[in-house]
Amino acid sequence: MIILLYGSDTYRQGIYEKSMRDAYAAKHSAFAVYEFDGASEEGLQGLRDICAAQSLFAPLKLVALHNLFPIPEGQEKQYKKFFEGLVERADIVVMIVANDAPPKAFAFLLQQAKPAKEFPAPIGPAFERFIREEAGRCGARLTPTLLRDLGRAFAGDTWGVVAELQKIASGGTYAAEAYQQTQNFFGALMELQHSAPSRALPLLERLLTNDDEAKLFNVLASRVSPSAKMRFADYDIAIKSGKMDYALALTDYVLGQ
Numbered sequence: 386m387i388i389l390l391y392g393s394d395t396y397r398q399g400i401y402e403k404s405m406r407d408a409y410a411a412k413h414s415a416f417a418v419y420e421f422d423g424a425s426e427e428g429l430q431g432l433r434d435i436c437a438a439q440s441l442f443a444p445l446k447l448v449a450l451h452n453l454f455p456i457p458e459g460q461e462k463q464y465k466k467f468f469e470g471l472v473e474r475a476d477i478v479v480m481i482v483a484n485d486a487p488p489k490a491f492a493f494l495l496q497q498a499k500p501a502k503e504f505p506a507p508i509g510p511a512f513e514r515f516i517r518e519e520a521g522r523c524g525a526r527l528t529p530t531l532l533r534d535l536g537r538a539f540a541g542d543t544w545g546v547v548a549e550l551q552k553i554a555s556g557g558t559y560a561a562e563a564y565q566q567t568q569n570f571f572g573a574l575m576e577l578q579h580s581a582p583s584r585a586l587p588l589l590e591r592l593l594t595n596d597d598e599a600k601l602f603n604v605l606a607s608r609v610s611p612s613a614k615m616r617f618a619d620y621d622i623a624i625k626s627g628k629m630d631y632a633l634a635l636t637d638y639v640l641g642q
Contacts, residue, residue: 387471388480389494392504393607395484396543397515401502402449402482409447409478417446423453424622429463436477447478452625454483454491455618461490472497484606485614506541506607519547525554542604570596574605577639585639598631605635616641 388405390398410416419435427434435448456464468491471479481487486503487494495501507515513536520527527535539546570592577588592601602624606617620634629637 386474386478387468387494387498388478389483389487389498389501390480390504391483391486391502393484393506394504394541394543396547397507398482398504401504402480405480406447406449409445413445415444419446419448421448421450422625423450424625428457429460429467433467436471436479445476445478447480450479450481451483452621453481454485454488455615456488456491465490465493468494485618507543508541512536512539512541512546515543516546516550520550520554523547523551523554525550574601574608577605578609582640586636589635589639593632593635598635602631602635605638613638 390402392398406418410418421432421435423432425431432448432450436446438446468479471477481494481498513532516532516535517527519525535546535549539549573588573592577585577592580588602617602620606614606621609617616638617634620629620638623629624631624634
């Protein structure tokens with residue numbers, strides 16, 4: 386069996402992933418959970434080994450598979466055949482967690498995964514609804530003005546607005562200065578995406594001085610065009626393998642616009 390969770394909203398995606406894990410653990414007394422990074426050197430063989438491993442104490446297994454896409458060049462057919470063989474398996478559940486929809490060669494997962502659930506970044510009324518729901522969960526009191534300001538400031542950033550709501554729930558206040566800083570951050574990101582390198586490089590330098598480079602990389606990766614997302618996926622693999630750092634990846638992105 387295959388579960389597919391994909392989309393740029395990793396907060397809601399993570400909540401749903403945890404609920405699926407908890408549901409399987411509650412339903413099956415003998416259930417083993419494995420974590421696998423698709424970008425690791427083990428590649429497909431490592432994934433095969435986990436799925437083939439036998440255990441007398443845990444006959445059922447769930448494999449949480451992250452960073453699967455993009456598939457290494459030339460290996461699409463092998464991966465496709467492997468996943469097709471898992472669709473009807475009842476003893477193995479492979480949960481694919483990805484930032485983007487599967488590439489064309491793996492579009493069959495959208496129909497055959499149970500479920501295949503997308504988590505796009507919420508915008509407009511959907512984001513305000515998310516804020517109200519999270520405020521209810523954590524006990525943060527909202528006024529219509531505060532709801533509007535949070536929606537504008539965080540612009541679909543679910544992680545950021547949840548952190549702000551938790552601060553409010555614990556007795557903190559939402560500061561106008563923090564609002565302006567957030568507005569400036571996302572405004573600078575938008576300018577970075579649409580500026581020539583001569584303008585974008587000084588802007589990137591300022592952003593790297595004021596913000597965490599990993600945060601900047603991840604937020605920008607969630608906002609770029611679909612074609613640019615492939616570049617960020619390659620950067621992510623290079624970063625995880627130690628071939629470059631976040632700052633170098635961002636600089637290369639800016640120079641290549």
